[in-house]
Amino acid sequence: MTIDWSWIGDHTDDLTTLTVSHLQAALSAVLFGVLISLPLAVVAHRIRPLRGFLLGISNVLFTIPSIAIFVLLLPVSGLTRTTTVIGLTIYTLVVLLRNTVEGLDSVPAKTKEAAKAMGTRPLRTLLTVEFPLALPVIMAGVRIATVMSISLVSVATYIGDGGLGQLFTDGFQRNFPTPVIAGVVLTILLAVVADAALVAVQYVLTPWRRRRA
Amino acid sequence: MNRRTLLGGLFAAASVPALTACASGITSLDNQGATTSGGGSSKGGVTIGTANFTENQVLGYLYAAVLTAAGVETNVRPNLGTREILIPAIKGGDIDLLPEYQGALLHYLDPKATATEEGEMQNALAVALPAGLQVLPYGMAEDSDAFVVTRETAKKYGLTSLADLKKQNGRLVIGAAPEVKKRQVGVVGLKDVYGVEFKEFKSLDSSGPLVKGALKKGDVDVANLFTTDTDIQANDWVVLTDPENLIPGQHVVPLIADRKADSTVRKALARLGNVLTTAQLTELNRQVDKDKKDPEDVADTYAKQHGLA
Amino acid sequence: MYELFKNLGSWLTSGAQWSGSDGIVHRLAEHLQYSLLATLIAAAIGLPLGLLIGHTGKGAFVAINLASFGRALPTVGLVVLVFLAGGLSMVPVYVALVALAVPAIVTNTYAGMTAVDPDVKDAARGQGMRGHQVLFQVELPLALPLIMTGLRLALIQVVATATIAAYVSFGGLGRYVFDGLAQRDLVQVLGGAVLVAAVAVVLDLLLSTLQRFLFRHRTA
Numbered sequence: 001m002t003i004d005w006s007w008i009g010d011h012t013d014d015l016t017t018l019t020v021s022h023l024q025a026a027l028s029a030v031l032f033g034v035l036i037s038l039p040l041a042v043v044a045h046r047i048r049p050l051r052g053f054l055l056g057i058s059n060v061l062f063t064i065p066s067i068a069i070f071v072l073l074l075p076v077s078g079l080t081r082t083t084t085v086i087g088l089t090i091y092t093l094v095v096l097l098r099n100t101v102e103g104l105d106s107v108p109a110k111t112k113e114a115a116k117a118m119g120t121r122p123l124r125t126l127l128t129v130e131f132p133l134a135l136p137v138i139m140a141g142v143r144i145a146t147v148m149s150i151s152l153v154s155v156a157t158y159i160g161d162g163g164l165g166q167l168f169t170d171g172f173q174r175n176f177p178t179p180v181i182a183g184v185v186l187t188i189l190l191a192v193v194a195d196a197a198l199v200a201v202q203y204v205l206t207p208w209r210r211r212r213a
Numbered sequence: 214m215n216r217r218t219l220l221g222g223l224f225a226a227a228s229v230p231a232l233t234a235c236a237s238g239i240t241s242l243d244n245q246g247a248t249t250s251g252g253g254s255s256k257g258g259v260t261i262g263t264a265n266f267t268e269n270q271v272l273g274y275l276y277a278a279v280l281t282a283a284g285v286e287t288n289v290r291p292n293l294g295t296r297e298i299l300i301p302a303i304k305g306g307d308i309d310l311l312p313e314y315q316g317a318l319l320h321y322l323d324p325k326a327t328a329t330e331e332g333e334m335q336n337a338l339a340v341a342l343p344a345g346l347q348v349l350p351y352g353m354a355e356d357s358d359a360f361v362v363t364r365e366t367a368k369k370y371g372l373t374s375l376a377d378l379k380k381q382n383g384r385l386v387i388g389a390a391p392e393v394k395k396r397q398v399g400v401v402g403l404k405d406v407y408g409v410e411f412k413e414f415k416s417l418d419s420s421g422p423l424v425k426g427a428l429k430k431g432d433v434d435v436a437n438l439f440t441t442d443t444d445i446q447a448n449d450w451v452v453l454t455d456p457e458n459l460i461p462g463q464h465v466v467p468l469i470a471d472r473k474a475d476s477t478v479r480k481a482l483a484r485l486g487n488v489l490t491t492a493q494l495t496e497l498n499r500q501v502d503k504d505k506k507d508p509e510d511v512a513d514t515y516a517k518q519h520g521l522a
Numbered sequence: 523m524y525e526l527f528k529n530l531g532s533w534l535t536s537g538a539q540w541s542g543s544d545g546i547v548h549r550l551a552e553h554l555q556y557s558l559l560a561t562l563i564a565a566a567i568g569l570p571l572g573l574l575i576g577h578t579g580k581g582a583f584v585a586i587n588l589a590s591f592g593r594a595l596p597t598v599g600l601v602v603l604v605f606l607a608g609g610l611s612m613v614p615v616y617v618a619l620v621a622l623a624v625p626a627i628v629t630n631t632y633a634g635m636t637a638v639d640p641d642v643k644d645a646a647r648g649q650g651m652r653g654h655q656v657l658f659q660v661e662l663p664l665a666l667p668l669i670m671t672g673l674r675l676a677l678i679q680v681v682a683t684a685t686i687a688a689y690v691s692f693g694g695l696g697r698y699v700f701d702g703l704a705q706r707d708l709v710q711v712l713g714g715a716v717l718v719a720a721v722a723v724v725l726d727l728l729l730s731t732l733q734r735f736l737f738r739h740r741t742a
Contacts, residue, residue, distance in 0.1 A: 001607045007505065063678055063722035065685040068699045068715035072708060078307045079262075079293055147594050154596040158689075158703060160262075160293035165598055169292055172602045173267060173421050176505050180606060184599040191594030297706035391704035413543060415691065416701050423691045426610050 004178040011182075019186050022163025023194070025156070026149035028085045033092030033145055040093075041100035042126065055098060062094040066155045074159065084156040091152060092145040099141025103134030136209065139202040143195055150191045154183070164190075253472040258286035262293050262308030266419040267508065268356060268441055271497045272312035272465060274512035275485060282522035283481040291508070295392045295419075296321050303470055304343060310478075313468040315351055316461025317358065320397040329461050338466075345471050349479055351464040352486025354494045356441040358398050358460050359452045360387075366434050367451040374454040378409040378435070388424045388433030391416040398460055399437065406459045411435070441495040443503070465494070481521075488519050529709040530716065539713075544697065546717065553694035553721060556612075556684040560619035561677045567620065568627030568676075569669070575628075576635020576665065577657045585632060589625035597622060601686055615687045622683055623676035630672025634665030670733045674726055681722040685714075695721070 008015070044051040069087040077083040107130050115125040131138075154165025162169075167183030170176070203210065259280060263273035270291045277287040290308060293299055300321065302308050315334045319326045322341035328334045331351060338348045362372055370381050378385065393399035394414050403409040415432070417423035420439040428436040429448070438445060440463075445452060467482045497515060500506045516522035533539060540546045575585045597618045604614035638661050646660045662669075685696030698714030701707070 004505070011507075060719060060723060063682050063719040063726075064715050065682050065696065065699060065718050067685060067696075067703070068711050068718070071699065071703045071711045072715065074298070074301070074706075075708065078305045079290070079298070079302045080307060144593070147590060151594045151596050154598045157292070157598065158294070158700075159298075160290055165596065166292065168596070168599045168602045169265070171606065173265070173292075173418075174502055174505060175422050175606060177603065177606045178505075180599055180603045184596060184603060187596045187599065188591060188594045192591065195590065295704045295706070297704065301706065391701040394701070395705050395707075416688070416697065416704075417691050423610065427691065430610075 001177045003181055004176075007178045008182055011179075015182060015186065018164050018166060018183075019190060022150070022153050022165075022187070023190055025081065025084050025088060025153045025161070025163055026146065026190075026194075029088030029149045030092055030096075030142060030146050032085065032089040033096045034142065036089070037093055037096035037100050041097055041104060044097070044101045045104040051101065055101065058094040058097045061090050066091060066152055067158055070156055070159045079160050081161060083159060084153065084161045087156065088149050088152055092149055095141045095145045095148065096138075099144075100134065100138050103137030103141075104130055106137055107133045132206075135206055136202070139198065139205075143198045146194050146198060147191045150187060150194060154187065253470070253474045253478075255280070255285045255473050255475050255478045258288060259310050259473050259478065260308045261287060261289045261310045261312075262299055262302060263289065263291050263312065264296065264299060264419070265292050265294055266421060266439070267501050268439065268494065268498045269312055270508040271494070271501060271512055274509045275489065275497075275516060276310060276312060276467065276482060277509075278512050278516035278522045279481040279485045280478060282516065283477050285477060285481070289509070295390065297392055303346060303468065306470070309470045309473040311468045313348065313466050314356060314463040315348075315466050316463045317398055318348070318466070318468065319461065320402075324397045324401070326461075329458050331462050331464060334461060335466075342468075347469060347471055347474060349467040349469060349474070349482050350486060351466040352489055354465045354486075354489045354491045355463055356439050356465065356491070356494065357463040359438050359440045359445070360403075361428065361436050361438045361445060361450045361452050362434060363428060363431075364449050364451060370434075372451070372453060374456055375403065375407050375409065375459065376456055378403070378453070379407055382408075382410045383412050385411055385434040386413045386415060386432070387411045387435040387437070388415040388417045388427045389437035390419040390424070393437050402459045406457050441491065441498055443495060443499045465489070485516075485521055488521060489515075526708060526712060530712050533709050533713045534716075549693055549695050549697055550717065550721070552687075552692070553681070553684055553696070553718070556615065556619065556687055556692075556694050557677065557681045557721075557725075560616055560680050560684070561623055561673070563616065564620045564623030564627055564676055564680075565673060568624045568672075569631055571624075572628045572631025572669070572672075573635065573657065573662065576632045577653070577661060582632065582636075585628055589629045592621060592625035595621050597683055597686055598689070601690060605690055610690065612687070612692060614690060615684070615692060618686065619680050619684060623680050626676040626679065627669075627672045630675065631665065631669045634668030634672075635661055637668065638664045667733065667737055670729065670736075674729045674733075677729065678722045678726055681725060682718060685718060 040054055044054045066087060069090060070083055073083045073086055077086060111129060111133065112125060115129045120129070153163050154168055156162035157165030157169045164183040164187050167179035171178070171180035171183075261273045261276050263269045273289050273291065277289050280287045293302065293308070296317070299308070299311055303311055315331065315338065316329075319328065319334050319338050319341060323337070326337055326341065328337040335348065335351060342348065360375060366372065371377060387400065389399065394416070395401065397405075400411070400414060415427065417427055417433075420442045424433070424436050424438065425444055427433045428450070440452070444450075465486070469478070493515070497511050500511045501508050513522065542548070571585065575581050600618040600621060601614045604617045608614070642660060642664070643656055646656045651659065684694050685699055687694045688696030688700040695714050695717045698710045698717070702710030702714060
């Protein structure tokens, strides 16, 4: 199995386009995943009976094969990017929800009581005390969800999307390894870079943790 | 601003990058055709969808080449899947134009269709198509389904035609793309017309590496391939004849949404249809599959060489 | 939507759907075979690796990064790549599934080992235990709950992903998903998806019951 380097040289534009499209799909999914899981996690954290239910649902969704989710969404959103993003978002929930709930759980009760004693309103406490303190655990979830999404985007190639995944089906149909190798390498690179970027974001967002590190 | 509208705003803002990726898919939904009389307008671009095999992508890019030369903006979405996925997508507006094959499309729309002659099929298609879709005049090039066996299998079982398969009922394994199991031009029709029953159906791919590999290895006895596949000749495989005309004529025919079918598009695609021959299409497929050229480049070069672009 | 679920009911309850080479029983058996074998291979690779790193404390940085790098491996790409390199067999599927499962097993095994109280290890050594005795008689039993969690996580992911076998012509419950996609038969796709999810949930319940049974004396 040899790499046809001239093919790679001739296709830098295509590879760039696919990489950008790939990243866009994965990041949109994580963004929507965070927006959905934050309020759900607050509910799961505050209302104990709902906690098992919400986490259970996200666990079960995680066991459904991603390809099936994409296909089952076809009547709803067709052969579009929306289908890809909805499908991926569903998969991010299991990690994001669990980590956000755990993050909120990890905030010491005394800290919350202190905020209450100082007359801080519940919503304000949530936004200015609980979320910031839960941030490291939440960010760990965001990192896992991002890497997972980046690896999963390619499954959407079966419904005509899938970013770099298109290189896999193309190489498969034509018995042509070069695009497949390029796709795998770029996917991993994308994951490594995105993960490093998130570590940097976390560093900026949590100045109080730096001295310890 | 309460929390709800704030969240709504975030969602709207966040969805922008996701949607720009398929901007042309969105514009195709714009009802710009309504202002033009006599059907559609290709203003705002035409999105061409293609199925999951090489030739269909070559055809899609050929359509794009001639339409671009005619001043129409195009966007090709390669490798979207099977006809079963593509027809709902063109109805739903995700794509506007699709390279199709007369007989296969007709049998998809009307499994009981009896037309076999090209003109008849064209008329039958016009009747069978759902509102909003139409076929343009068919081209010269043809690519039929073929049921193929290896030379050894043909000798061993004395197979020359599809009718001969009946003698081996319950013994042979057929390999084809999953959709062929439910298609008239497939397992269903082989049983109806020839009384053939297979021992097993193996879900493989459309004239791709799986089905050809399985035929070579002997994992399947009969394979469903396309007549434009150069591997049939290269491997000295036997195409079983079709005395009862189960497999209809499969001229390449553009399937288009009414909203995009203006005279510019019609003219450009008709010119291509009158130039492209079966032999040329077969050669273009070979260049993509064997020489690993891009379908887009192959199509562009062809269009230029033949004065189409 | 209602129609879809009603048809799913008749799909799942039709007797013909359960028998034969394309029947649910056969596909289920194939799916279990792929998933269990892949997870076993992954455990054979991941467990010793995690134990070794946890016990010696060496190579942790590399292992953790390798694990997150492994998580980024696109399964579809890996299957296709191994297929192109070595031809059509179940090997590409197993390689991809093992690659998916190993990171979860390594990281959880390692995490379990690091969670063992250093004082306990010191005490064991103080009693004259050798390195391998400390590992197998002290560290491993204490790390077992987290190791089991890693195995469960790996198995669930493998069960959901074993669907990919159908893409390269093999069986398993993925057959229904890929055939249903090609035929746009959503009932079949949903049927396949529900069965895969059911297998994952049942296996997870079995393992967590086993886990609870094994560690019942440890409840805090």
